Amino acid sequence: MNESMRNWAVQVAEVELNVVLPRRWAHSKGVAARAVELGRTLRGDADLLVASAVLHDVGYAPRLAVSGFHPLDGARFLRDEHDADERLVRLxxxxxxxxxxxxxxxLRETLEAEFPLLDEPLLVDALVYCDMTTKPGGEPTTATQRIAEIVDRYGADSVVGRFIRRASPQIFASVARVEAAVSLQPR
Structure with missing residues (x-):
């Protein structure tokens, strides 16, 4: 992964999201900005993190929404239409x-069969951190505030509301691990 991949990812995300889902595009840019901040922590994977951050919600684009589950739709789009890097697609x-x-x-069996989770804990955690500490409009926030906003927006009993409440302990743990890794970096 390199800077040209990062630039490609920004272009793809902008084409798919900017006009049809400007708020989602703002969030994606904010998540990517958070990823840039973590660059020193991830060293060789900094560009991969930024690329996955800007593309993480591309599956919301109406033309890509086949299954209605944006992570799966986005990954399939990147794999099938762009032959994107496997690590990027899996992230x-x-x-x-x-x-x-x-x-x-x-859809868990389908997701796991097509796109197994990467066995790269810091990279996976870093993307969680970037997404879960960025508001819908792209501004930084805390994971606690972000989860509350998601539950409020979708409703506690919705699929997303149930999921995010179930995932919250793992989200908080990921955020804490990234914050600990960042605090260990020399300034």
Whole structure:
């Protein structure tokens, strides 16, 4: 992964989201900005993190929404239309504990079969951190505030509301691990 991949990812996300879902595009840019901040922590995977951050919600684009589950739709789009890097595609497919939402939707086996979770804990945690500490409009927030906002927006008894409440302990743990890793970096 390199800077050209990062630039490609920004272009793809902008084309798919900017006009049809400007708020989702704002969130994606904010998540990518958080990823840039973590660059030193991830060293060689900094560009991969930024690319996955800007593309994590591309599956919301109406033309891509086949299954109605944005992580799966986005990953399939990146794999099938762009022959994207496998690690990138797997990060998009599994961002922010998507397997738990997939389970709520009866799609967990499909997600896991097509896009197994990467065995790269810091990278996976970093994408969770970036997504779950960025508001819908792209501004930074805390994971606690972000989860509350998601529950409020979708409703506690919705598929997303149930998923995010189930995932919250894991989200908080991921955020704490990233914050600990960042605090260990020399300034």
């Amino acid at each position: 998009v497919a599994n961002h922010s504990f998507a397997f738990l939402e997939a389970e709520e939707r009866g």
